[in-house]
Amino acid sequence: MRVLVVDDEALARSRMRTLLGDCSAPKAVVQAEAGNAVQAMQQLQGQHFDVVLLDIHMPGADGLALAQSLRDMPHPPALVFVTAHAEHAVQAFELEAVDYLTKPVRLERLQAALQKVERFVHSQEGLAAQNDTQEVLVIQERNRTERVPLHLVLYFKAELKYITVRTATRSYILDGSLNELEAKYGEQFFRVHRNALIARHAVRALEKHFDAEEGEGWAVRLDGVTEVLAVSRRQLAAVRELVAR
Secondary structure (H helix, E strand, O other): OOEEEEOOOOHHHHHHHHHHHOOOOOOEEEEEEEEEHHHHHHHHHHHHEEEEEOOOOOOOOOOOHHHHOOOOOOOOOOOEEEEEEEHHHHHHHHHOOOOEEEOOOOOOHHHHHHHHHHHHHHHHHHHHHHHOOEEOOOOEEEEEEEEEHHOOOOEEEEEOOOEEOOOOEEEEEOOHHHHHHHHOOOOEEEEEEOOEEEEEEEEEEEEEEEEOEEEEEEEEOOOOOOOEEEEHHHHHHHHHHHHHO
16 A cells, blocks of 8 residues: 655654554555655656655645645545544545544554545445446535445435435435435345445345334344444345345
């Protein structure tokens, strides 16, 4: 994995280089360093990186401004913020950061972030490989339109007035209804609850689950995400059959 480390403190860059050298799954190589946003953009324009490890508080344009610029690139690298300031996390994820690390960074936490990046990179490769015949969802978010291949979607979940579309690397917001999605994509997705459709190919396990609103019941676990989805009593037998296949 090719890494660009952006931090105005040389000692912080050196420590990150050492930590990355200890990472093994996946392995990471510091391909370049930058001490500010201007230097970082010069590096990004001259070579390809899989991920940018980015500080927030820097002289001149800060890390958040640089992250905004990255979104305008045709094929931006994954972005992981590394900062001593936890209060910027919400804004960071609005800028589509894959992860947000607070200093001092532990090796285990850095390794977990790189694993998220690896999944993100693979999903982007899948997007690039899609062809015109592949089914996609057209999602409009924050004044931008994205095409999300249907095979990357793990579940749809109704949330108040919108639907959450979940892939292994991120969530999207979609206007519409579960009934419409079920009618259109019933072969690929299965209703497990009044508020959720799951990808048939992603089903991993059915397990006991306690929900604060519905009490003790069952939930389905999917490959690629940590959260579980509640299964209604009406759908329990059908989900058991799906898991057993």
